[in-house]
Amino acid sequence: MADTITLQVARYRPEEDSAVSFQEYEVPCPKEWVVLDGLNYVKDRLDGTLSYRWSCRMGICGSCGMTVNGEPKLTCATFLTDYAPGPVRVEPLQNFPVIDAASTDGTTTTASGYVESVPAGTYELLIQQDGNTVHQSTVEVRTCEVTDVRVRLP
Numbered sequence: 001m002a003d004t005i006t007l008q009v010a011r012y013r014p015e016e017d018s019a020v021s022f023q024e025y026e027v028p029c030p031k032e033w034v035v036l037d038g039l040n041y042v043k044d045r046l047d048g049t050l051s052y053r054w055s056c057r058m059g060i061c062g063s064c065g066m067t068v069n070g071e072p073k074l075t076c077a078t079f080l081t082d083y084a085p086g087p088v089r090v091e092p093l094q095n096f097p098v099i100d101a102a103s104t105d106g107t108t109t110t111a112s113g114y115v116e117s118v119p120a121g122t123y124e125l126l127i128q129q130d131g132n133t134v135h136q137s138t139v140e141v142r143t144c145e146v147t148d149v150r151v152r153l154p
Helices: 035-046
Strands: 004-011 021-028 065-068 071-074 088-091 098-100 121-129 132-141
Touching: 004 035, 021 035, 035 088
Parallel strands: 004 088
Antiparallel strands: 004 021, 065 071, 065 088, 121 132
C-alpha cells in the first residue's frame, strides 16, 4: 500500500483562467482516509485557496458530492485506498454551473465563504448523471452550524 496518493483537483479561477484546470497534490493515504480527508489535508496544509463543500461527514447530507474518477460519489464515503496507486481525479458534479474548484451551484448547498442557516425541514437530494438519477435520498435538516457554506433553497 502506498504511503501517499495524488489528487488531481479541478480548479476554476475565473479571474485568472477562462476554463477549469487541474492541480495535483500529493496527500497521505492511510487506509481509513476518504477523498474528503484528502481534500481537507490539501486545504489545511497545502493550499488554503481550495474551495469545496461538505457538511456532515456521515453520508447523510450529500453536500460533499463530487465526481471522483468520472463517477458521482459522496467524498465522505469514498476511500482513497480504493483508487491506489492513483491518481484520483476530483471534479464538480456534472450538469451544474461551476462556482470555483470543486463547488457547484444548483444544489441546496454551495461553497461561498458565508454562513447562513438552513430552515428545518425535509429536502430531497438527487444526483444526476447524463439525465439519469444515480443517487437519491431524503435529507432531514435540524440545524446548520457549518462554516464556509451557504445554503440556497430552490
